[in-house]
Amino acid sequence: xxxxxxxxxxxxxxxxxxxxxxxxxxxxxxxxxxxxxxxxxxxxxxxxxxxxxxxxxxxxxxxxxxxxxxxxxxxxxxxxx
Numbered sequence: 001x002x003x004x005x006x007x008x009x010x011x012x013x014x015x016x017x018x019x020x021x022x023x024x025x026x027x028x029x030x031x032x033x034x035x036x037x038x039x040x041x042x043x044x045x046x047x048x049x050x051x052x053x054x055x056x057x058x059x060x061x062x063x064x065x066x067x068x069x070x071x072x073x074x075x076x077x078x079x080x081x
Contacts, residue, residue: 030038051057 027038027041031042
């Protein structure tokens with residue numbers, strides 16, 4: 001029994017990867033046919049997977065807001081003179 005466990009345990013990750021590849025290829029063929037299920041699954045995956053550049057985007061937006069505030073502050077200061 002232990003020998004069977006030692007043989008099957010390393011195969012579990014490969015079985016999961018193979019199943020994921022099969023699922024994604026099946027969804028890709030359904031998406032080419034424009035089925036509603038594939039489109040819905042794609043939208044849900046896009047909504048719930050994290051964006052790897054979220055922090056960079058947030059920092060960029062904060063910098064732009066600070067620059068806009070500085071420009072507006074300088075513009076008002078010049079018009080008061």
